[in-house]
Amino acid sequence: MPAFRILIIESDQQETEALRQLIAKWEYRSSAGCVLPASMLCVADAEAALRAYDEFIPNLLIFGPNAALATSGEAVGQLRQCMGVEPVPILAVQELRGMGADTLSLAACDDILTKPYSPRLVQLKLASIRRFCEFSRSLMAQRDRLRRHHADFLQEQANAREIFGNLGNESCLDDTPAIRYHLSPRAVLNGDLLAATYTPDGKLVLMLGDFAGHGLAAAVGAVPLTSIFYSMIPRGFSFARVAREINRKLYDILPRQMFCCLAMLEYDPRRRHLRLLNAGMPSPCLKRADGALKLLESRHLPLGVLSSDQISSAIVNIRVLPGDRLFLWSDGIHEARNSKGEHFGESRLLALLRQTADTSAALDPDTLVFDRILLAVSAHAAEQHDDLSLVELDLSDPGLRRSGCPELETTGDRKGGRIGDWSINFRLTEIELRESDPLPHLLSVLGQMPGAARFQEDLAIALGELFRNALEHGVLELDSSIKGTDDGFVRYYDLMAERRNRLSDGWVSISLCCREGENGGRLTLVVEDSGQGFPAVRETGSIYAGRGLALLDTVCTEVRFSTGSSRVEATLVWGENRDPRPENGPESQHGTMQTPPVPV
Amino acid sequence: MVISERFESRVRSEVSEDGEELVIHVTGNFDFNIHRDFQRAYRNANPVPKVFLVDLAATDHLDSAALGMLLLLRDYCVEIGRERQQPTVELMNANAHVAHILTVSNFDRIFSIR
Numbered sequence: 274m275p276a277f278r279i280l281i282i283e284s285d286q287q288e289t290e291a292l293r294q295l296i297a298k299w300e301y302r303s304s305a306g307c308v309l310p311a312s313m314l315c316v317a318d319a320e321a322a323l324r325a326y327d328e329f330i331p332n333l334l335i336f337g338p339n340a341a342l343a344t345s346g347e348a349v350g351q352l353r354q355c356m357g358v359e360p361v362p363i364l365a366v367q368e369l370r371g372m373g374a375d376t377l378s379l380a381a382c383d384d385i386l387t388k389p390y391s392p393r394l395v396q397l398k399l400a401s402i403r404r405f406c407e408f409s410r411s412l413m414a415q416r417d418r419l420r421r422h423h424a425d426f427l428q429e430q431a432n433a434r435e436i437f438g439n440l441g442n443e444s445c446l447d448d449t450p451a452i453r454y455h456l457s458p459r460a461v462l463n464g465d466l467l468a469a470t471y472t473p474d475g476k477l478v479l480m481l482g483d484f485a486g487h488g489l490a491a492a493v494g495a496v497p498l499t500s501i502f503y504s505m506i507p508r509g510f511s512f513a514r515v516a517r518e519i520n521r522k523l524y525d526i527l528p529r530q531m532f533c534c535l536a537m538l539e540y541d542p543r544r545r546h547l548r549l550l551n552a553g554m555p556s557p558c559l560k561r562a563d564g565a566l567k568l569l570e571s572r573h574l575p576l577g578v579l580s581s582d583q584i585s586s587a588i589v590n591i592r593v594l595p596g597d598r599l600f601l602w603s604d605g606i607h608e609a610r611n612s613k614g615e616h617f618g619e620s621r622l623l624a625l626l627r628q629t630a631d632t633s634a635a636l637d638p639d640t641l642v643f644d645r646i647l648l649a650v651s652a653h654a655a656e657q658h659d660d661l662s663l664v665e666l667d668l669s670d671p672g673l674r675r676s677g678c679p680e681l682e683t684t685g686d687r688k689g690g691r692i693g694d695w696s697i698n699f700r701l702t703e704i705e706l707r708e709s710d711p712l713p714h715l716l717s718v719l720g721q722m723p724g725a726a727r728f729q730e731d732l733a734i735a736l737g738e739l740f741r742n743a744l745e746h747g748v749l750e751l752d753s754s755i756k757g758t759d760d761g762f763v764r765y766y767d768l769m770a771e772r773r774n775r776l777s778d779g780w781v782s783i784s785l786c787c788r789e790g791e792n793g794g795r796l797t798l799v800v801e802d803s804g805q806g807f808p809a810v811r812e813t814g815s816i817y818a819g820r821g822l823a824l825l826d827t828v829c830t831e832v833r834f835s836t837g838s839s840r841v842e843a844t845l846v847w848g849e850n851r852d853p854r855p856e857n858g859p860e861s862q863h864g865t866m867q868t869p870p871v872p873v
Numbered sequence: 874m875v876i877s878e879r880f881e882s883r884v885r886s887e888v889s890e891d892g893e894e895l896v897i898h899v900t901g902n903f904d905f906n907i908h909r910d911f912q913r914a915y916r917n918a919n920p921v922p923k924v925f926l927v928d929l930a931a932t933d934h935l936d937s938a939a940l941g942m943l944l945l946l947r948d949y950c951v952e953i954g955r956e957r958q959q960p961t962v963e964l965m966n967a968n969a970h971v972a973h974i975l976t977v978s979n980f981d982r983i984f985s986i987r
Contacts, residue, residue: 485937486905529948530941534978553978574979575937578944608936616934 276312277403278329282322282344283337283366289315291390292337292366299396311399319348326355332406333399334363338388341365349381360409362402430462433489437461440495443503444469445477451670452479453643455663457605464491464533465603465662468502472539473509473716473733477673478502480537481664483554483603485530485575494533494577497522509713509733512539516550516576516584523577532577536569536601540666542674543824545593548766550584552576555604555619558626560642562596566626590766592756597668598642600626605660606646612655625649696786706748707776712740715783728796728845731828735843738825739800740781745769747804747839748779779803795830796845806839884910888922895922900931903971905938915946921953923960926987930966935974943984963987 279296283289296311314329316322318340334352336344349363362383369387384402386395446452446469456467464484471477480502484491498519505515516537523533534553540546551557553575556568573587602622609617625646643665650661667673697718701711716733745751749772755761781802788795825832830846884907886897895918899907915925925946929935943962950960965987967975975981 483937485941530938530945532937532941532944534937555977571977571979574982575940579983604937 276310277333277406278331279311279313279333279335280322280325280329280331281313281315281335281337282317282319282340283315284317284343285337285339288337288339288366292335295390295392295395296399298392299399319344319352322352323355330356331361333402334361335386336363336365336382338366338368341367346381353381359406359413362405364398364402429489433462433492434458437466437492437495440466440499441468445471449670449672451667451672453665453667455643455647455661457661460603460605460660460662461495462489462492463605463660464488464495465605465660466492466495466499467662467664468499470503470506472506472512473730474737475543475674475730475734476539476541478506478512478515478537478539479664479666480535481554481601481603481662482533482535483662484533491531494523494527494531497526498533505713509716509737511710511712512537512548513550513584513588514710514713516552517582520576520582520584521580524580527577532575534571534575534603538599540593540668540673542668542671545668547591547593547599547668548588549591550588552584552587555602555607557599557601558623559591560598560600560626562594564627566623567591568623585770588766590763592762593668595669599666599668600642600646601664601666602646603662605662606650609650609654609660611653617650617653621649621653622646694788696784698782698784700780700782703776703779706744706779706781707773712737719785728847731845732796732798734828735798735825735845736783736800739798739841739843740783742841743781743800743802743804743839744773747802747806748776748781749773750804793847795847798829798843798845799840800843801838801840804839806837807834808836883907884914886914886918888918889926892920893923894926895924896926896928898928898931901933903929903932903935903939903942905936908938908942911942912945915949921957921960923958925950925960925962927962927964928966929964929968929971932967932971935971937978940974940978940980943980947983961985 281289281292283292293313293315296313299311314325314331316325322334353361353363363381365382365385366388367385369389384398386398444467446454446467452469454467456465464486466482466484467480469477469479482495482498484494501519501522502515505518506512510518516535519533519535527533532553536549536551536554536557538547538549538557540548547559549557549569550573551569551571552573553571556570559567559569561567569589569591572589573583576582606622607616607618611617626642643663646663647661699711699715705711712733715736716729719732719736720729746753749769751765751769751772753765755765755768779802781800784799786797786799788797822832825843828845829843831844832841833843834841883900883902884897885900886895888895895915897911897914899911918925927943927946943964947962950962953960963985964975967986972986975984975986
């Protein structure tokens with residue numbers, strides 16, 4: 274520890290000497306036990322003191338009796354200002370007999386030394402001042418440490434925000450006005466996350482998650498979660514499979530008390546089919562065009578809690594009607610407190626959603642619901658409450674109906690490299706059909722074939738439709754007409770999960786054949802299954818009478834199937850030989866139908 | 874240290890008369906601030922009880938950190954179960970709000986709730 278520095282300001286030599294001797298006798302014993310002398314500098318007046326500061330920064334300033342009389346309050350203030358951030362006490366010597374005289378403006382000083390000096394009192398005072406200085410110095414050091422830590426913390430937060438921002442780079446959240454979202458930075462750093470992307474066959478998959486706990490530690494889990502999401506979904510893995518993978522991964526890496534509440538949905542805008550998994554999130558709310566609200570409660574433990582899961586049975590299937598909107602939020606909204614400590618709560622939120630429905634005829638304020646909720650929550654919250662995540666999805670917005678990844682958008686224009694001549698066959702047995710999700714594997718194998726990447730999206734759609742048809746109607750013998758009602762829609766998918774689990778016998782075979790000529794080519798996709806084949810009279814609800822066919826028809830040049838057979842052949846043709854249909858050969862004997870008119 | 878005293882008083886534990894249950898009472902907000910006290914409450918139990926009973930009668934609110942603490946308690950029981958009879962965790966007296974949170978997160982599937 275450096276010596277204690279005392280600056281004495283006094284014009285009279287004798288007075289200076291008296292003070293000097295008084296202080297020299299004083300020995301200070303620090304808290305550590307060592308004896309430390311004081312170093313002194315004597316100057317004649319305040320101006321000289323200011324000049325002395327450059328070389329001698331004092332810990333204590335003492336005005337002698339004459340200087341105390343001669344120095345103005347302003348000069349003292351100036352001295353004090355120039356001493357920097359550490360407080361330096363100022364003492365003034367005052368003659369006892371002159372008490373009451375207007376000497377140095379006492380208000381500007383911290384204390385006085387009375388003259389004649391009592392050595393004992395002076396030393397006590399010096400010792401107490403010195404302790405005070407040590408205390409303030411350590412306080413200052415602590416403050417600096419805190420400042421540094423805080424600056425580091427802010428820097429870390431900024432880095433983390435940037436990382437989390439980049440995690441969202443792959444998302445399609447900003448690509449369409451159909452998705453509105455608010456995700457406050459603080460919510461992100463507290464572990465909220467939002468991700469959305471498209472599957473290869475054009476379904477939107479979106480998830481809103483909330484990691485347990487607070488602060489950066491909670492947010493760290495977002496990294497593996499989003500990387501799984503953005504790597505698996507665009508490859509065509511089903512969202513249930515992805516959710517299962519996320520659960521497994523989080524269970525493996527998170528400390529036991531950490532987990533992630535997650536609402537994850539898959540929306541097929543072409544079929545208007547919404548599937549949703551709610552694992553511990555506040556119920557998302559489906560707002561129907563007629564104003565009815567449907568809450569989609571959590572049916573699963575948060576992810577990362579157990580190594581096993583019941584994800585398939587926790588998924589709900591919803592048929593979306595025109596005008597439906599879906600709202601999702603995290604508990605930051607529920608838990609916003611007002612000055613009385615009341616939570617904002619779900620009921621206020623639902624009232625807002627409902628209320629706007631009543632007045633919608635006059636104002637069409639539907640577009641404002643989102644903003645109203647945010648406004649209401651911030652109006653409710655007593656303190657600056659910025660821990661909000663809110664998502665609104667306009668399910669009938671045509672903006673959602675788009676192709677998958679941007680780099681595949683060129684599929685309509687199949688110019689470029691060679692496609693090649695190749696063929697490939699798969700046969701999936703009951704074991705594969707029971708548990709796994711074969712499509713992504715097929716698609717990734719196909720992705721390796723020369724040139725195939727250029728029609729990956731169409732292929733994914735056609736393959737998806739045909740495979741689903743073979744599995745659901747052929748192997749599992751499900752009747753699409755069940756899906757006619759809302760209840761039936763749900764029952765259909767429950768039934769499917771059940772039959773699939775128990776499947777003991779069945780197969781689906783898929784073969785692809787690609788031929789490329791001089792100016793074009795054709796890709797033929799044939800799917801067959803172990804089922805009964807198409808009935809002679811097609812029910813109106815059958816997949817090929819409904820959207821499935823419409824969809825196939827949009828991506829394929831030709832779709833052929835025949836009654837009594839499970840064989841479906843879909844062809845994608847490109848280039849110049851698009852129009853003529855030269856090779857109708859072997860198929861025509863099955864009584865091939867050309868694509869029938871598409872019922873809407 | 875006034876602050877820590879305030880938190881300390883929010884977790885209180887006692888052994889039931891037959892000595893088989895350790896009842897942990899949590900008052901007010903069951904959140905991260907009490908995690909040390911909550912952990913101390915069950916780790917210090919000697920002998921280890923057959924049931925850890927978390928009494929939520931005076932619990933106003935429960936957040937995700939609290940759910941995490943319950944998972945830790947559950948894990949602790951599994952750990953004990955490697956050497957002797959595994960204790961169970963039960964929750965009781967949750968008010969409507971707290972019960973709702975437990976149901977939403979489906980914690981009623983892994984904890985028995987009285």
